[in-house]
Ligand SMILES: Nc1ncnc2c1ncn2[C@@H]1O[C@@H]2COP(=O)(O)O[C@H]3[C@@H](O)[C@H](n4cnc5c(N)ncnc54)O[C@@H]3COP(=O)(O)O[C@H]2[C@H]1O
């Protein structure tokens with residue numbers, strides 16, 4: 001068994017959890033915060049048989065696509081000091097896969 | 107040393123934390139959410155010497171018993187569409203045991 | 213790659229996250245609760261190349277120093293039943309280092 005820890009943006013979480021449940025892959029969600037941007041994000045714990053770890057990565061690649069977005073000239077408060085429009089990167093995920101020594105469902 | 111990640115229902119957490127503290131076994135609690143039912147639950151991080159991992163499992167088995175409960179006819183709002191009384195499963199825990207390469211108390 | 217889980221007091225977290233970002237070491241913050249004192253604390257997930265794990269420990273040792281503090285006679289509400297002044301231990305950290313089988317940035 002592997003335990004996968006995936007950190008991704010909040011917006012991509014509902015679609016990912018739905019895709020995992022449909023594939024009958026268990027998951028547990030933890031609210032988290034990015035160390036650099038200090039923005040809220042989500043850490044998912046996903047325990048899966050060794051043979052399905054690659055399938056989980058495929059699902060994450062499909063759902064949490066890293067994409068570029070252009071912030072329009074009339075963007076929100078927070079970026080008013082920048083010369084708009086600017087391009088930012090959103091989406092994506094980072095995934096750590098750990099080896100599980102034993103798994104119990106009590 | 108092993109790091110055990112136990113996901114269990116909120117109701118069973120106080121009793122488990124008390125039993126672990128009494129056995130002088132360290133633990134850290136993280137609020138979490140189930141991937142399927144989207145209900146709040148709890149993830150416990152439990153670092154323990156290799157020789158005591160089995161003891162932790164025994165404590166969890168004693169405290170977080172998986173049990174059947176009958177929802178009475180006059181149940182809460184949320185299930186009014188079901189033909190009551192129905193039987194649901196509550197309690198239980200899932201436990202991942204990981205091998206710890208090194209542990210420091212700074 | 214290693215995944216380091218560091219549990220430390222909330223007060224030491226901003227300085228640690230700043231030091232990690234300055235060293236271009238990624239981190240994710242999880243709000244947590246101590247199993248014994250039931251006080252809020254912080255669990256940091258830090259993924260780092262094998263060769264830099266020791267550097268992370270050095271940074272944590274510098275930032276989260278375990279220190280003694282004397283509670284003055286007119287301390288807060290919570291400890292009014294104790295004979296003041298008393299000495300308490302604050303700061304410090306506990307750190308688990310796990311081996312990462314694979315890491316993906318999607
Ligand atoms: N010191 C630095 N200088 C310049 N740019 C920096 C930087 N640290 C991070 N970034 C950039 O900022 C994005 C958000 O980082 P944040 O730490 O808030 O949010 C991160 C963090 O919560 C987590 N993460 C990334 N690497 C990690 C690691 N090695 N260990 C633990 N968590 C990590 O995943 C989130 C997304 O990471 P992602 O790489 O996609 O995206 C990162 C990266 O593109």
Ligand SMILES: Nc1ncnc2c1ncn2[C@@H]1O[C@@H]2COP(=O)(O)O[C@H]3[C@@H](O)[C@H](n4cnc5c(N)ncnc54)O[C@@H]3COP(=O)(O)O[C@H]2[C@H]1O
Nearest residue numbers: 021024026027028045046047113139140141142143144200
């Ligand atoms: N796709 C699906 N189809 C039908 N029934 C499903 C299902 N996924 C889960 N269930 C059922 O629903 C219960 C609650 O799942 P949930 O994901 O909300 O809450 C889960 C989740 O937070 C965590 N969990 C379970 N398996 C996991 C895994 N492989 N990886 C990570 N977390 C897991 O433990 C909690 C309790 O799991 P437990 O097995 O006792 O109980 C599960 C299981 O009996």
Ligand SMILES: Nc1ncnc2c1ncn2[C@@H]1O[C@@H]2COP(=O)(O)O[C@H]3[C@@H](O)[C@H](n4cnc5c(N)ncnc54)O[C@@H]3COP(=O)(O)O[C@H]2[C@H]1O
Nearest residue numbers: 127130132133134151152153219245246247248249250306
């Ligand atoms: N049964 C017991 N009897 C007497 N004193 C006890 C005790 N359990 C803990 N303590 C003391 O209380 C401090 C706070 O523990 P707490 O569990 O609230 O907060 C802990 C907990 O959140 C986490 N932690 C420590 N050991 C752990 C382990 N083995 N597994 C998981 N988390 C651990 O790190 C925090 C700080 O731990 P630290 O060792 O620096 O400091 C501990 C320790 O000095």
